Amino acid sequence: MTADRKLEAREQFLLGGIVVKAGLSRADRAFLLGGLLELARVTMNSPEYRRLRDNGEEAFKSQVQKVEAVRDREMREWH
Numbered sequence: 001m002t003a004d005r006k007l008e009a010r011e012q013f014l015l016g017g018i019v020v021k022a023g024l025s026r027a028d029r030a031f032l033l034g035g036l037l038e039l040a041r042v043t044m045n046s047p048e049y050r051r052l053r054d055n056g057e058e059a060f061k062s063q064v065q066k067v068e069a070v071r072d073r074e075m076r077e078w079h
Contacts, residue, residue, distance in 0.1 A: 021063060 001009075019025055024032060042049045 021059065 019027075019032070039052070042052065
């Protein structure tokens with residue numbers, strides 16, 4: 001596998017993970033693409049962009065906190 005192909009595969013894997021985190025893994029593909037096309041029209045400095053980005057940041061933070069809580073609980077159980 002070439003370096004470019006590995007990079008492309010990793011990017012697809014990461015993007016798929018975002019779809020799963022959003023709870024959309026079973027959503028219709030046309031629906032997902034339509035939503036992404038709408039997102040592509042949002043300009044970077046708009047209030048809507050900032051609102052959506054803030055929502056995403058918060059979701060990533062809460063996911064990290066959940067993972068850390070599970071890890072901490074498992075560590076306590078081992079000791």
